[in-house]
Amino acid sequence: MSNDYQEIWNKIKQFLQYDEAVDPMIFNNYVKNAYISDINNNHCLIIVDSIFAKEILNKNLKTKIEDILEKINHNKIEVNFIEPSDSKKEKQQKSKENKTDSTINNFFFENFIKGESNNEAYQAALAITIEPGKYWNPLFIYGNSGLGKTHLLHAIENEIIRKNKNKKKTIYLSSEEFGRIVPEILHQNSSNDIEKFKNSFNDYDVLLVDDIQFLANRSKTNEIFFHIFNNFVNKQKQIVITSDKSPDELYGFEERNISRFQSGLSVGIDSPDFETALTILKEKIKSLNYDPTIFTEETLHFIARNFNSDVRKLEGSLNRLIFYSILYLKPNQLMTIEDVMKAFKTNTNLSKEKLTAKKIKKIVAEYYNIPIKILNSSTRVKAITNARHIAMYLIKELLNESFVNIGNEFGGKDHTTVINAYNKIKKNIEQNYEFKKTIEGLRKECTKVTI
Incomplete structure (x- = not known):
């Protein structure tokens, strides 16, 4: 040029x-x-x-x-x-090889905030950049919108470009755009154009596909996509796919295509846990060059507990507070919980009710449809024991009570009983994804109105 x-x-x-x-x-x-x-x-x-x-x-x-x-x-x-x-x-x-900075955006592994909710996806994404196409092909990352799937997709792309000095060519594919363009090519009814389109992907070593769910119920478009997909897999070229659902939960695709998604490695991303949400908030404040000292720990904890369903919601709530502080607070004035409540006065989900062990027990008991007083009993009925253990775990996680105090909350149970219950639930969360989702749901129910 x-x-x-x-x-x-x-x-x-x-x-x-x-x-x-x-x-x-x-x-x-x-x-x-x-x-x-x-x-x-x-x-x-x-x-x-x-x-x-x-x-x-x-x-x-x-x-x-x-x-x-x-x-x-x-x-x-x-x-x-x-x-x-x-x-x-x-x-x-x-020309590209001579550039010192060939990355295409600001999404990197270094600025992806890790936590329990996304660690598996992060580690898998980082691992495939070492030798793309050799392990876990395809890599399928799933989770709700706003949890960082697209960030990981671009981080993979940037890391592969960096490690391979542009010798590996990557292509990012928006399924929504793919779903619009392919029907237009098919409408032209030219087999030459269709073949040319499919062959245009042959020059690439890594295919990054965002939001595959947009290709559901499109048989002709899927046919072309899976021709490209098979070409990559057969040539040991890396594919990474993101979706709002796991392969098991996807609909609108043929069974044989679902099995192709499942043939590599599937990893989920959940809503950020409290600690991760807190870190995200602090990093966001830093990136905005905003004075972090105006936010008390209590204020940040409130946001991390009440707006952690996804990262966008978390950042949006912070933007709301910053906007409020610019309008109504004096320079260097601390933002109190009272200010936070005023900033979110239109949000009817917010309340000043404090979270207590009793409230956690009530939420767990209602979820499992058992009387709250039974949680304090010594019955060994499996369903009740499980609910009791979950309540103990959540009290420790959310209130950081001592094991002795938690035991007292349950009719004077020995602290070693509480420790065993806590460890049992923690292990089950690590091993059982469905159970993990249940605990996250209960955690959100406990904290959504918490100051």
Whole structure:
């Protein structure tokens, strides 16, 4: 690319990056990797790295880029996106190899906050970057929206690029975009275009697929996707897939395709536990360059307990508090719990009720549909014993009471009984994913109104 073209392209990227109407995913994954090859006779050729990128940019940004070019050059210019020839691909690759920073976004393993809720997914994601395609292929990461799946996907991409000095080519695939583009190609009814599209993925070593659930109930689109999928697996090229559901819970896919998802390693991400949520809040405050001393520990604990269903909600609640402090608090004034309650006055789920051992026992008893007083009894009926142990575990985790005090809460049970109950529940959480989800649900119920 000539210096003039480079300068023009940099200006275009600057316009696009700060345009709120431009999807950051499209910018990071398809605009950043493109470049201007030629501008001549009111035509601009922009080189993109795949037919998939070509389709996405044609559909989403062609008109916008043409408008920007008109502003820069003061005349109308038509934009065409093309795939590079083999020789140009080679030049492009060499150009990339000479860059000191070839990562495409700010998602790294280093700034992913680890905790009990996401440690398995983090460790698996990091492990596959050592030798992509050799182990755990495909890697399937699942969990609700806003828990960090996309962060891990891009962290994998950046780590592979860093470790392999751009010798391994990665491609990020938004299932939503894939689901829009493939029907358009199929509608053209050209077998040549379909084959060209499928073959465009052959140059890549790592396929990163976000939100696979968007391809549910699309038989023709799935057929093309699984052709690409099988090609990668057969050639020992790494695939990483994210979804809001585990493979077992996915619907709208053929059984044989579900079994392909299950053939590698599946790992889940849960809502952040209290400690992880607290760390996320502190890191977010630091990243915003906001004075952390205005937030008392009590305030941060409140947010970590009440808004930890996902990371976005956690960050959104913090933004609400910062906004409130700017509007209503004096410089350096501490934010109290009273201020927090005022900031969230429209949220009817919040209450000043303190969490106690009695409240935890009540929630557990109601969940298992047993009288609360039975938890204090010495009965060894399995269902009641299990509920009692869970209540003991939650009291220790949420209130940090001593084992002796917890024993007293249950009719004078010996502290060693409480220790054994706590360890038993903790071990079960580590070994049984469904049980772990049950405990997380009870934990949320206990803490959602807690100050």
